[in-house]
């Protein structure tokens with residue numbers, strides 16, 4: 300195993316992005332917006348082109364709203380598209396956002412491990428797959444970390460930093476700093492299935508889908524019920540559509556395989572109710588209140 304090099308944000312100039320789909324194009328755009336030189340790679344030229352068009356459209360819209368620190372053309376000029384993975388060889392950090400398939404991600408990481416410099420950080424945007432498993436395809440598992448951006452990347456503020464079994468603490472710090480440098484706010488999760496977000500989100504989405512299928516309410520009323528009743532900005536069916544149903548299915552299958560039936564009331568929930576810890580009204584639940 301290699302020894303991790305000293306890394307800090309100042310050493311990161313060139314950012315590689317693998318995959319020019321929904322997430323990869325967003326990550327490339329946000330990195331370029333914050334001054335990084337970006338190279339984004341997909342397997343087919345038409346996918347690269349589509350990703351770049353998405354970026355141009357989004358930059359155009361944000362530019363019109365005055366929401367960019369620079370003019371859209373200058374930001375766009377910082378992004379290079381390619382089908383050749385070798386173009387990522389001199390990247391200081393690579394964020395992988397290819398399809399949610401462990402074998403594909405492992406192949407990508409093995410290739411990145413071969414071609415990038417020793418000190419490069421390799422990050423994955425996986426929604427549910429194990430960082431540790433992906434890192435095992437490399438000879439630098441301590442430099443592999445989860446950088447889980449949210450969709451749509453240019454709009455969503457949060458990035459979940461996922462710590463693999465062997466991820467070095469310096470790499471974790473760098474991941475936080477890198478995301479924050481892109482104007483994001485981070486939180487950290489251990490490398491457990493679904494991390495924080497999808498572990499909780501996916502059963503919620505699936506329940507919304509089942510409720511619709513079982514005729515509990517119309518699509519609109521399920522979404523309205525959750526939006527108006529629980530103050531989320533988007534109900535489960537609309538959100539699933541935004542995420543991509545295939546992405547949701549992949550994520551759900553991984554969680555089901557790893558965690559089984561998650562729909563029983565949580566053990567701790569029952570215990571807290573028995574202990575009369577009912578939340579804000581009793582002054583304590585999962586938090587304490589004055």
Ligand SMILES: NC(=O)c1ccc[n+]([C@@H]2O[C@H](COP(=O)([O-])OP(=O)(O)OC[C@H]3O[C@@H](n4cnc5c(N)ncnc54)[C@H](O)[C@@H]3O)[C@@H](O)[C@H]2O)c1
Nearest residue numbers: 318319320321322323341342396397398399425426450542
């Ligand atoms: N869509 C979301 O809401 C969301 C949110 C957070 C994380 N993610 C995760 O981000 C990743 C990408 O998801 P997406 O929604 O952008 O998917 P997508 O299908 O929109 O894009 C994936 C892209 O990866 C490309 N690709 C496949 N194999 C490749 C390879 N070997 N090298 C380079 N490119 C390759 C595909 O051609 C495609 O363009 C997945 O791991 C997903 O779980 C998705």
